[in-house]
Amino acid sequence: MSEDGSERAGRDAVAALQALLDRAEVIVPFTGAGISTESGVPAFRTPGSPWMRNKPIAFDAFMANPEARIEAWRRKFAMDDLYRGAQPNRGHAAIAALVAQGRAPGVITQNIDGLHQASGIADAAVVELHGNGTYATCLSCGLRHELAEIRRVFEASGEAPSCTACGGVVKSATISFGQPMPRAPMRRAEELTLAADLFLVAGSSLVVFPAASFPVLASRNGARLVIVNREPTELDAIADLVVRGDIGETLGRLAG
Numbered sequence: 001m002s003e004d005g006s007e008r009a010g011r012d013a014v015a016a017l018q019a020l021l022d023r024a025e026v027i028v029p030f031t032g033a034g035i036s037t038e039s040g041v042p043a044f045r046t047p048g049s050p051w052m053r054n055k056p057i058a059f060d061a062f063m064a065n066p067e068a069r070i071e072a073w074r075r076k077f078a079m080d081d082l083y084r085g086a087q088p089n090r091g092h093a094a095i096a097a098l099v100a101q102g103r104a105p106g107v108i109t110q111n112i113d114g115l116h117q118a119s120g121i122a123d124a125a126v127v128e129l130h131g132n133g134t135y136a137t138c139l140s141c142g143l144r145h146e147l148a149e150i151r152r153v154f155e156a157s158g159e160a161p162s163c164t165a166c167g168g169v170v171k172s173a174t175i176s177f178g179q180p181m182p183r184a185p186m187r188r189a190e191e192l193t194l195a196a197d198l199f200l201v202a203g204s205s206l207v208v209f210p211a212a213s214f215p216v217l218a219s220r221n222g223a224r225l226v227i228v229n230r231e232p233t234e235l236d237a238i239a240d241l242v243v244r245g246d247i248g249e250t251l252g253r254l255a256g
């Protein structure tokens with residue numbers, strides 16, 4: 001069977017990506033919701049996305065209003081039920097391999113699903129810009145709370161649980177609209193970005209700031225910028241290589 005144009009273009013793009021990876025000394029992967037869709041976690045800005053069904057509850061409202069907290073927990077547990085048991089896929093595995101080989105010092109992610117850690121990358125090497133949705137924290141004392149216990153209390157009482165240690169407001173460990181960005185991950189993401197000579201974006205529309213400022217910074221700092229995404233992104237124009245394709249398919253074809 002003869003190869004059609006799009007298959008050839010896909011193969012050429014993967015070969016070009018492989019060549020850039022082979023030449024790179026410090027690769028910094030930067031991921032968004034698109035890397036996890038193959039695992040069954042829906043992306044954000046896709047038609048029918050469950051994340052877009054409701055107007056987001058902003059951080060100020062969550063803090064000020066117990067009813068908003070109850071609604072936030074109701075939505076959180078409903079979303080968790082949608083992708084319970086999601087496992088890392090070929091894209092996560094390819095990035096974990098780059099980290100394990102010492103070719104990538106870590107991964108910067110906008111994702112909150114914990115799938116990079118589940119793929120075998122140590123916690124310390126996963127820089128989570130928007131937090132982590134697999135546990136909760138007290139916003140006063142910082143104590144970690146497990147979601148199973150929060151859910152048990154929530155479902156039994158119908159109230160948003162408070163911190164068992166200090167009585168503070170407990171929230172999913174994600175960053176909500178209007179919530180300050182986490183300082184240490186922002187600092188670490190900047191360090192990694194400035195160390196990169198190849199910055200590899202996978203699965204982000206690159207419209208969420210300040211997260212999307214890191215690929216811009218990498219490019220201005222002289223790194224090669226590669227974007228692997230199914231659809232056009234905001235930063236295709238400044239990329240050295242755009243691979244318009246499926247992440248699992250593309251990264252899964254790279255040599256280990």
Ligand code: NAD
Binds near residue numbers: 034043112228246
């Ligand atoms: P986004 O939804 O805005 O963009 C995802 C991009 O990935 C889209 O352009 C889409 O075309 C592409 N895509 C989807 N599946 C793909 C695949 N298999 N192969 C190639 N491309 C694919 O996501 P974003 O830029 O990360 O911004 C969304 C925000 O929402 C983030 O800040 C994140 O915190 C949050 N979010 C996280 C998750 C998660 O943790 N998995 C899921 C949804 C939303």
